[in-house]
Amino acid sequence: MHLRKRNLFQLLISAIMIFIFAIFASQPAKADSANLSDGTYTVPVTLLKAGSNSTSIANMFFTQSANVTVANGSYQIQLQTSGAQYITSMTVGGQAVTQDPSGHITVTLTNPSELEPVSFGLKVPIIGTMNQNAQFDFKWGSAQKDPTAAATPAASSSSATTPAATSSSAPAAAASSSASSSSAVTREPNMAPSKTTATKKTTAKTTSKSTWTYTVLKASGNSKSIANKYYTHVASVKKVNKHYNVVLKVSYKKSLKLGSKAVRPVSINNHKPSAVKYGATKSTYNMTYAFNVASTNTLKKIIKGKIHVKVPYLNISQTFGIRFKFSHHTTATKTTTHKLTALKAEPANGSSAASAATATNARLPQTGDRSQQAVSVVGAVFGSSLLLGWGLVHESL
DSSP states (O other): OHHHHHHHHHHHHHHHHHHHHHHHHHSOOOOOBOOOOSEEEEEEEEEEETTSSSBOGGGGGBOSEEEEEEETTEEEEEEEBSOTTTEEEEEETTEEOEEOTTSEEEEEEESOBSEEEEEEEEEETTTEEEEEEEEEEEOGGGOEEOTTGGGHHHHHHHHTTHHHHHHHHHHHHHHHHHHHHHHTTOSOTTOOOSOOEEEEEEOOOOEEEEEEEEEEEESSSSOBOGGGGTBOSEEEEEEETTEEEEEEEEEEEGGGOOOTTSEEEEEETTBOOEEEEEEEOSSEEEEEEEEEESSGGGGGSOEEEEEEEEEGGGTEEEEEEEEEEEEEEEEEEOOEEEEEEEOOOOOTTOOOOOOOOGGGGOOOOOSGGGHHHHHHHHHHHHHTTOOEEEEEEEOOO
16 A cells, blocks of 8 residues: 555656656757857847747848957957838847938847847837837857958058049049030131021810829827828729719838738728729839728818728738818910021121111911911021021919
């Protein structure tokens, strides 16, 4: 009986030990601290998800190596990011990071570990501000010391020769400019253009155009939505049968790296949007969609809508409420003008032109069989040594 109890007790102890071992085995081992001698190093680094061994999607915005300068246990770490426009604040290992506009980030740590926590304050396109956490995985064991670090001053002195090169190129540019200007004055002073006529035509039609503009507001209140930056603020409003079709457009730069379908309209004016189209230019992604209203009076009220936004590098896929505030403007333009100028070259010997003819008061007939008279007037002008100009003004109704 005692033996049986003893065996059960041993089995219980064994089970407890296995359980404890399993708990500790499932937790990641604490990373060793860096232990590098003074110098400059290139260290492989990866941005991981917080509390995970998986690579963060935001890793693609950071270089995969860091430049590290070690001095007396102090590690100055420099990285490059292509996502500087998104980052409003950042800490690594609890220390604030300094960041310049070009995306260079610098942080100084004391004997850092392999895994260092990272905290981001982000300004996300279309969505707004948010905070995210991650961790940098520094491969200190693979650090490569830079043997040329001491030669840096020499490199900088060589770059100092650039101004001399620039200044040496200045005379060449000046010579080129001088040659260009000298070739521009090779014509004799008394030489006149060989062309006898020059025409200029300017046209503007009388039109009345109706333009509807809009502002994108947050789901509540009168504040502008972040999405307001990415709508074009000009709506196409056209009458179709017995209703009006309203087309809205979203446009954002490809450099934001949001993808071609980051924004999808979910609803507008309590209905499903129609005619959703995606497109692109060389530098932007674009999306248009439409909705119908029975009367333009509807646009004088606040129009509610919803959009779905995806930000791949932050694993964001959410639907946001927005509202549209429309306004209406009408503009008109008028007049159509045609101008014709006739030039006569002066003789090369510089003799003066003949006295002005009375043709300066001549008018070209606009309609009917008097067109021959117009031809005669033009011929008379060309036959004289006049510099004559006249114009015909037509007003569109």
